[in-house]
Amino acid sequence: MTRQGFTSPIFLPRRLLLAAIAALALWGSPALAADKVPVTASFSILGDLVKAVGGDRVTVTTLVGPNEDAHVFEAKPSDARTLLTSKLWIVNGLGFEPWATKLAKSAGYKGETVVASKGVKARTMPADTGHGKGHGDREADPHAWQNPENVVLYVRNIAAGLAKVDPSGTAAYQANAEAYVKELQTVDAWAKEQFATIPADKRKAITSHDAFGYLAAQYQIQFLAPQGFNTDSEPSARQVAQLIKQIQREKIKAVFVENMSNPKLITQLSKDAGVTVGASLYADALSAADKPGATYLQVVRHNVTQLVAGMKLN
Numbered sequence: 001m002t003r004q005g006f007t008s009p010i011f012l013p014r015r016l017l018l019a020a021i022a023a024l025a026l027w028g029s030p031a032l033a034a035d036k037v038p039v040t041a042s043f044s045i046l047g048d049l050v051k052a053v054g055g056d057r058v059t060v061t062t063l064v065g066p067n068e069d070a071h072v073f074e075a076k077p078s079d080a081r082t083l084l085t086s087k088l089w090i091v092n093g094l095g096f097e098p099w100a101t102k103l104a105k106s107a108g109y110k111g112e113t114v115v116a117s118k119g120v121k122a123r124t125m126p127a128d129t130g131h132g133k134g135h136g137d138r139e140a141d142p143h144a145w146q147n148p149e150n151v152v153l154y155v156r157n158i159a160a161g162l163a164k165v166d167p168s169g170t171a172a173y174q175a176n177a178e179a180y181v182k183e184l185q186t187v188d189a190w191a192k193e194q195f196a197t198i199p200a201d202k203r204k205a206i207t208s209h210d211a212f213g214y215l216a217a218q219y220q221i222q223f224l225a226p227q228g229f230n231t232d233s234e235p236s237a238r239q240v241a242q243l244i245k246q247i248q249r250e251k252i253k254a255v256f257v258e259n260m261s262n263p264k265l266i267t268q269l270s271k272d273a274g275v276t277v278g279a280s281l282y283a284d285a286l287s288a289a290d291k292p293g294a295t296y297l298q299v300v301r302h303n304v305t306q307l308v309a310g311m312k313l314n
Helices: 014-026 030-035 044-057 077-084 100-107 148-165 167-195 213-219 237-250 264-273 296-311
Strands: 037-043 058-064 088-091 112-115 124-126 138-140 204-206 222-224
Touching: 037 044, 037 148, 044 058, 044 088, 044 148, 044 167, 044 296, 058 077, 077 100, 088 148, 112 148, 148 167, 148 213, 167 213, 167 296, 204 237, 204 296, 213 222, 222 237, 237 264
Parallel strands: 037 058, 037 088, 088 112, 204 222
Antiparallel strands: 124 138
């Protein structure tokens, strides 16, 4: 039947009409995220690396978020549920997350696990300074990401893990990883240029805990810290007194707190030593999104800039 040259509309059954509307609503909607690979990362820096490598093929949940301390993290039942919904579980390793194995076991997680630091040549120090992975009477320093060269291994390990659970995305993961490697090489070269402006005997800094050993080795810096690798270790009064004497003797002015640490200890130490605490450094966690350490690459640039500024006062 027609009227003025127009064909009458075709009426679909209600069930088919609703299905068509739903399909149109889903087209390009966030609901399509169900097709993405669910990944859980142990802490914020790893989460950022996974997003860089995984791109729009993954959804990433980070257990220890920005400005939070993975050393003292305690998993909740909701974290176990999150892990169970993931196809990939990415941890740092080197004893950084002593809770991770227990969490995976208690959750009954059967998916793939990537140890991001696999292949890193670990630094060690006496084992009584923390609770990391033992090496006889020494333990591994887990903060390997503080050297951008190590993060090259991180992103390649992450790409391989993603490809294992999502083979069709292999080329994309490899391309993303290699693009990120170039950014790491660029920031590493920039950092070397920045530290080269400081005489070698002035490259000294005080931080809350011993989290910057890999950065120290990469750029020939001496870091001193009242705490060991882990923020749950407490220095003795004698150790603090010795550190104060060294600060005064060597005239070290570059003193920093860390974004995820309690500033009380380093603030008191700096007061006793007669020096001023500088800006926060990002050690074991990213910052909030509106702060200068919202991504790993931003963390490196922020930390290097602040360290160089502080060392110029030495």
